[in-house]
Amino acid sequence: MRDCEAPVAVSGERIRSADRPPGRCAISGSSINGIAALLGFGYLLVVAGLTLTRERPVLPFRWELPLGIAGVVMLAVGNGFGLFYAPSEKFMGQVGRIIYSHVPAAWVGMICFLLAAVFAAGFLFTNDPERARRWDAAMEAACEVGVLEGVLMLLTGAIFGRPTWGVWWTWDPRLTSAAVMTMSFVGVLLLRGIVRDPDRRATWSAVATILAGINVPIVYMSVQWWASLHQPQSEGAGGSMIDPSMRWILFFNAMAFLFVTVFFLAARARIAERRVEAEMPEPLPEVAT
Amino acid sequence: MTGVIEGGWEYVYASYLTSWVFVVGYAASLWLRSREER
Numbered sequence: 583m584r585d586c587e588a589p590v591a592v593s594g595e596r597i598r599s600a601d602r603p604p605g606r607c608a609i610s611g612s613s614i615n616g617i618a619a620l621l622g623f624g625y626l627l628v629v630a631g632l633t634l635t636r637e638r639p640v641l642p643f644r645w646e647l648p649l650g651i652a653g654v655v656m657l658a659v660g661n662g663f664g665l666f667y668a669p670s671e672k673f674m675g676q677v678g679r680i681i682y683s684h685v686p687a688a689w690v691g692m693i694c695f696l697l698a699a700v701f702a703a704g705f706l707f708t709n710d711p712e713r714a715r716r717w718d719a720a721m722e723a724a725c726e727v728g729v730l731e732g733v734l735m736l737l738t739g740a741i742f743g744r745p746t747w748g749v750w751w752t753w754d755p756r757l758t759s760a761a762v763m764t765m766s767f768v769g770v771l772l773l774r775g776i777v778r779d780p781d782r783r784a785t786w787s788a789v790a791t792i793l794a795g796i797n798v799p800i801v802y803m804s805v806q807w808w809a810s811l812h813q814p815q816s817e818g819a820g821g822s823m824i825d826p827s828m829r830w831i832l833f834f835n836a837m838a839f840l841f842v843t844v845f846f847l848a849a850r851a852r853i854a855e856r857r858v859e860a861e862m863p864e865p866l867p868e869v870a871t
Numbered sequence: 872m873t874g875v876i877e878g879g880w881e882y883v884y885a886s887y888l889t890s891w892v893f894v895v896g897y898a899a900s901l902w903l904r905s906r907e908e909r
Binding site: 650654657661664665672673674675676677679680683684687727730733734737738741742744745746842846849850852853 | 874875876877878879880882883885886887889890891893894897898901904905
């Protein structure tokens with residue numbers, strides 16, 4: 583534990599903590615994040631190792647369940663940090679606390695969309711029917727969860743924009759490209775809904791997903807390529823825009839969102855796999871020779 | 872005028888509440904669909 587520090591007023595960068603109650607000890611946020619990351623990602627590595635060495639993980643429960651529970655608990659704790667512990671932002675005041683719900687949703691949403699494109703490529707480049715079904719199920723899950731996070735990003739962004747910019751929406755490059763990205767994947771889901779044949783559905787939506795995935799780097803770079811009202815990336819090549827006292831809380835919430843999202847992805851992929859299996863035709867009866 | 876946004880807690884609560892509605896709502900939908908698929 584660090585010694586209690588006097589309030590720090592930092593200027594110069596976009597987002598800086600404006601106040602910290604005098605004599606308040608700073609929790610070692612990096613330690614908390616380090617422990618959470620070690621446990622969460624360590625668990626994922628163990629599960630991945632079990633999956634690769636065996637046909638299915640040898641666990642008496644669904645592997646994603648502990649991650650989902652941990653994610654929800656972390657999200658509750660992280661929101662508590664954001665509401666009651668985090669300092670207010672230098673210019674946005676208390677409204678700056680919205681970053682702890684808006685930014686994680688944006689990050690994880692874009693990760694989901696990227697994953698969907700990767701799974702789509704995996705489907706298109708595999709020859710094994712069993713693996714192709716799994717890639718397709720994973721792609722469907724990533725598209726749907728990504729749309730969920732994308733819509734959440736747009737909604738929380740509008741809630742953020744109203745008190746800071748004075749408008750719920752503006753046709754700013756970042757906002758517009760994010761909306762286009764989310765709607766592209768909504769289109770992929772609609773395509774999957776209207777195509778009955780499983781093979782065509784998988785192939786067509788895989789191609790559409792890869793095309794939609796091109797939006798992700800455009801959204802990320804939009805604030806640099808065009809004059810945008812939206813602030814630049816919080817974490818970019820030039821370093822962090824955020825004061826450390828806020829940054830660790832942001833990362834904590836982002837990790838919580840990520841763990842919850844992994845749970846959603848796994849559960850949704852199971853549902854998609856079962857549906858595809860149900861759609862498969864009955865095997866032909868064996869003919870006695 | 873100080874140049875700092877004053878108040879705005881209702882927006883903060885709305886944002887956090889929206890996040891939880893989405894998370895809990897989607898978890899519930901997954902659970903219901905998982906039961907249907909079995």
